Amino acid sequence: MIIGVTGTLGAGKGTIAEVLVKKGFKHYSMSDFINEEIKKRGMEIDRSNQVLVANDLRTTFGPSYIAERVYDMAKTQWGNCIIESLRAVGEVEALRKKGEFILIAVDADPKIRYERISKRQSEKDNVTFSEFISHEQREMQLIDSTKGNIKTCMSMADFKIINNGSMKEIEEDVENILRRLGFRESAKVEKRSDAISWDDYFMGIALLSAKRSKDPSTQVGACIVNEDKRIVGIGYNGFPQGCSDEDFPWAREGTFLETKYAYVVHAEMNSILNSMGKDLRNSTLYVAMFPCNECAKSIIQTGIKRIVFLSDKYSHTDGDKASRRMFDASGVKYEKLIPKNKEILLKFEGV
Numbered sequence: 001m002i003i004g005v006t007g008t009l010g011a012g013k014g015t016i017a018e019v020l021v022k023k024g025f026k027h028y029s030m031s032d033f034i035n036e037e038i039k040k041r042g043m044e045i046d047r048s049n050q051v052l053v054a055n056d057l058r059t060t061f062g063p064s065y066i067a068e069r070v071y072d073m074a075k076t077q078w079g080n081c082i083i084e085s086l087r088a089v090g091e092v093e094a095l096r097k098k099g100e101f102i103l104i105a106v107d108a109d110p111k112i113r114y115e116r117i118s119k120r121q122s123e124k125d126n127v128t129f130s131e132f133i134s135h136e137q138r139e140m141q142l143i144d145s146t147k148g149n150i151k152t153c154m155s156m157a158d159f160k161i162i163n164n165g166s167m168k169e170i171e172e173d174v175e176n177i178l179r180r181l182g183f184r185e186s187a188k189v190e191k192r193s194d195a196i197s198w199d200d201y202f203m204g205i206a207l208l209s210a211k212r213s214k215d216p217s218t219q220v221g222a223c224i225v226n227e228d229k230r231i232v233g234i235g236y237n238g239f240p241q242g243c244s245d246e247d248f249p250w251a252r253e254g255t256f257l258e259t260k261y262a263y264v265v266h267a268e269m270n271s272i273l274n275s276m277g278k279d280l281r282n283s284t285l286y287v288a289m290f291p292c293n294e295c296a297k298s299i300i301q302t303g304i305k306r307i308v309f310l311s312d313k314y315s316h317t318d319g320d321k322a323s324r325r326m327f328d329a330s331g332v333k334y335e336k337l338i339p340k341n342k343e344i345l346l347k348f349e350g351v
Contacts, residue, residue: 001100002082038053068095104157105153107161207288223285225283225284226280235268285299307333
């Protein structure tokens with residue numbers, strides 16, 4: 001269903017549009033279309049130029065040009081639409097031929113309407129009461145179908161509303177019209193309210209990546225995200241390619257060459273190496289454990305500007321103290337994540 005709204009200035013065309021939008025209608029405005037054309041022509045947006053440009057478009061391209069362009073925009077959307085501010089007879093006639101079109105006219109006492117537009121405090125409405133009446137009478141008397149003729153348009157309406165009262169009254173008037181048209185308001189489908197946050201999401205990916213680590217004592221994952229919230233690197237702690245998980249040591253105690261520390265690549269470093277040359281400047285690195293001083297060097301050098309971590313249990317060590325010193329000096333921000341979810345359950349089954 002497409003509903004058109006015509007009416008006198010300040011009568012409440014926009015208010016009717018607001019009521020219909022709440023009912024699920026998509027809003028399109030003839031005035032917005034005209035104002036965009038005024039901007040293209042480098043003119044000031046005021047009442048006189050709106051009439052001038054609108055009439056010029058109708059004369060150049062046909063009496064229904066503006067309405068049909070807005071109608072075409074509305075038809076590309078699914079569902080019900082409202083087209084606000086129809087002014088020319090040619091517009092109404094053209095839309096009538098398209099079917100499924102209903103026209104509502106709205107009017108109100110001139111003094112009430114003048115008070116309403118004065119409260120808007122917009123430049124195009126900054127006129128005296130006598131100027132207000134004069135402009136309106138000029139539009140009412142036009143008979144050329146290519147020009148605005150609100151009086152005739154209103155006489156062509158399927159329904160007419162007199163809006164001298166409150167917002168509640170005009171809402172009731174619109175609802176009565178919709179009932180007569182057999183309109184049933186669709187129940188609005190609300191979006192999920194329990195979706196996880198971006199920080200929880202990316203940290204979750206880092207934690208999931210850690211599940212790939214073969215380290216029997218510590219599994220760490222890391223995820224690098226650019227400014228567009230796109231993942232550009234993922235990694236977990238493990239040995240370099242070609243270094244067998246079976247042949248190299250996983251021990252934490254013993255001589256240096258007999259422990260994992262001589263060979264393991266940390267999750268942060270792997271995520272950087274796995275980014276395959278992507279631009280990491282101004283990106284964020286999510287990692288379960290605060291980065292060591294060796295990883296901190298690479299983080300800084302690649303331009304990563306934010307670290308989000310879960311644990312800093314080694315904050316007392318010289319390595320972590322060195323990391324913080326370098327991060328502070330190079331402007332890398334770091335923050336401990338307080339997850340909104342204590343856990344996220346993944347089930348490998350159909351949705």
